[in-house]
Amino acid sequence: MFKKKLLALLLACTTVFSMVGCSSNEAKKEEAKEPETKKVLRVGVTATYNPWCYKEGEEIVGVDVDILKEVAKRMGDYEIQFEVASFDGMFGLLDAGKVDTVAQQISVTPAREEKYKFSEIYAYNPYKLSVRADDDSINSVEDLKGKRFACQPAGFEKEFIEEYKEKNDPNDEIEVVITEEQRGLVVNQNKADAHSYPVLSFDRMIEEGGLNLKQVGENLYEENNAYPFLKDCDEELYNKFNEALKSMKEDGFLTNLYNEYFGMDISESVMNK
Structure with a gap:
């Protein structure tokens, strides 16, 4: 009887230690897992x-x-x-x-x-001509001959004016002023006479920059963004x-x-x- 009790006790202890060991191993596996990284x-x-x-x-x-x-x-x-x-x-x-x-x-x-x-x-973004508020000589793109048009070194604005000149300005009467400066500021300071600017952002641009500009004419073109x-x-x-x-x-x-x-x-x- 004593031997049977001793054997039962040993088996119980073995089971307990085995369970503890498994739990410990599982915990270590969980700790070893690297956290998921977002793409x-x-x-x-x-x-x-x-x-x-x-x-x-x-x-x-x-x-x-x-x-x-x-x-x-x-x-x-x-x-x-x-x-x-x-x-x-x-x-x-x-x-x-x-x-x-x-x-x-x-x-x-x-x-x-x-x-x-x-x-x-x-987004589809319409552009219009932007000129000085006191300049009534430019009311459409046709009025740019003899004037200076400011644009960035690259982008749709430059492509637009180059294409327009190729088709409509054989005598090269429109001067293209390429600048890294903010074009509204360039026009405001009379370094150019016009530039194109998004209709949706125009009011914000002149308000934040304190610029004396207005937009004129019909939409010149529409950017696809x-x-x-x-x-x-x-x-x-x-x-x-x-x-x-x-x-x-x-x-x-x-x-x-x-x-x-x-x-x-x-x-x-x-x-x-």
């Missing part, structure tokens, strides 16, 4: 273009930021990592593969389409990004966002409205 969507920005992408204190905010945050969420809880650079610098980051895309209300142009592949178009990616980019990331952006257009997210910022919907073309 990162890397975005180059200048963070200087209000209201699309700019800084409030140290926080990067704006229309593009709101869109990208929702895109990242719909992609499956991606984490956005912003890289701040100059306009040319952020494209340099993209070309070097250091970011996945860039954001500053980027326009789709033939030159850019040769180099990048773009996301779904997420989209996010550029390298042609050999991560295909899975690109497809998820595109599907997320497309769904935001379809379910009214973009419409609501644009109405909140601008009081109008620019998720569809506005040229003929």
Whole structure:
């Protein structure tokens, strides 16, 4: 009887120690597991273009930021990592593969389409001529002959005026002033007579800059805004990004966002409205 009791006691102890050992091993396995890391969507920005992408204190905010945050969420809880650079610098980051895309209300142009592949178009942005408020000599693009038109070294604005001159200015009467400066300031200081500027952002631009400008004439052109990616980019990331952006257009997210910022919907073309 004593032997049977001793054997039972030994078996019980063995079971207890075995259970403790298993629990300890499981705990060690749990500790050894590395924490799950979120996938990162890397975005180059200048963070200087209000209201699309700019800084409030140290926080990067704006229309593009709101869109990208929702895109990242719909992609499956991606984490956005912003890289701040100059306009040319952020494209340099993209070309070097250091970011996945860039954001500053980027326009789709033939030159850019040769180099990048773009996301779904997420905004249609109409432009008008901007001139000094006391200048009544320019009321349309036809009045630019004998005048100076300011534009950036690259972008849709430059392509627009070059194409217009090629078709309509055989005697080269329109002087194109290429500048890195804020074009509204250049016109305000009488270093040029006109430039083109987004209709939606114009009032904010003159208010913040204290500029004495006005917009004249009909819409000159309409930018198609989209996010550029390298042609050999991560295909899975690109497809998820595109599907997320497309769904935001379809379910009214973009419409609501644009109405909140601008009081109008620019998720569809506005040229003929």
